[in-house]
Amino acid sequence: MPNRKQQPIVQSLTQWPHWRNLGIYVLLLVIALVMVFPLLWLLSTSLKGSTENLLANPPQLLPQQPTLANYRQVWQSNPFGQYFLNSTVVAVLTVAANLLLCSLAAYPLARLSFLGRDTLLALIVATIMIPFQVVMIPLYILAVNLGLRNTYLGLVLPYLASAFGIFLMRQAFQGVPKELEEAARMDGCSDLGIWWNVMLPATRPALVTLGIFVFIGTWGEFLWPLILLDRPERYTLPLGVARLAGSFSLDWRLIAAGSILSVLPAILVFVLLQRYIVPTETGSGVKG
Secondary structure: OOOOOHHHHHHHHHOOHHHHHHHHHHHHHHHHHHHHHHHHHHHHHHOOOOOOOOOOOOOOOOOOOOOOHHHHHHHHHOOHHHHHHHHHHHHHHHHHHHHHHHHHHHHHHHHOOOOOHHHHHHHHHHHHHOOHHHHHHHHHHHHHHOOOOOOHHHHHHHHOOOHHHHHHHHHHHHOOOHHHHHHHHHOOOOHHHHHHHHHHHHOHHHHHHHHHHHHHHHHOOOHHHHHHOOOHHHOOHHHHHHHHHHHOOOOHHHHHHHHHHHHHHHHHHHHHHHHHOOOOOHHHHOOO
16 A cells, blocks of 8 residues: 555645646747747848858857848838838828727627617628738729829728727627616717717727737738839838848848848837736726
C-alpha cells in the first residue's frame, strides 16, 4: 500500500492550479511568437545595411550593424508625408462615417418593433458573404459617373457603412437595460435623443472596437485605391509601399522600411485604444 502521508503531497502537486496556468501561458507565448515573428523579421530587414546578406544561411534575425539609413532614403526619395496624410484623411472619414451610420442603422433594428425587422437584419448580414470583387466594377463606374475619381470621398464611398458594424452595434444596443430607455422617454427624449444620450454612451466599448476594426481595415486597403487612383499625389500608404518595388528594383531593405512605416500608425491606434475595449456596467445607472 502507498504511504498515506505521501498521498496529500502528490495530490496537492497534481491539483496545483499554477501548473495549469503555466501551460496556458507557455501556449499563448508560443502563439504570440509565431504571430509576431514576421513583423520582427521585417523590422530586422529594415535595419540591415547594404553589406549584409539578406539570404544568409542560417538566417540572421539580429542585424550586425543596425542603421536607419533605409528609413531616411525611403522618406527622402518618396513623398511618404503625402501618403501618410492621404491615408489618415481616408481612415478618419471612414471611421467617422461607420460610427455614425452603423449606430443609426443598428438602433431601430435593436430597440424598435416594425414589420420586417428580422428579415431586413438577415438581408444586411447576408451581404457579408458577397466578395468585394463582385461589386468592384459597379462601384468604380458609380464613382466615375459621380466625378469622385482621385478624390478622398471616392475612396471612402464603398466603406461608408458595413454589415459587420451594423450587426456589432445592434448586439451592443440589445445589451443596454430597458430601464435606461424608459427613464429617458419619461424625461421627454425622442428616439434620436435616446440614441445619442443613452445608447451611445452605454456602448462605448463597441464603438471603440468598431472604430479600431474600420481604421485598420481602411489603413491597409490596397485594391480599391489601386483601381480608383491614377494620380501619385493621391496615393495612400499601401500604394506608396508598392511603388518602392519599382523605384528601387526590389531592394528588400527599403521595402521593409517602407512597410514598417506604413504599419506603425495602425499598431499605435490599437495599443492606445485597446484599454477602452472593456465591459461597461450599463445597468449601474438603474436603481434597484
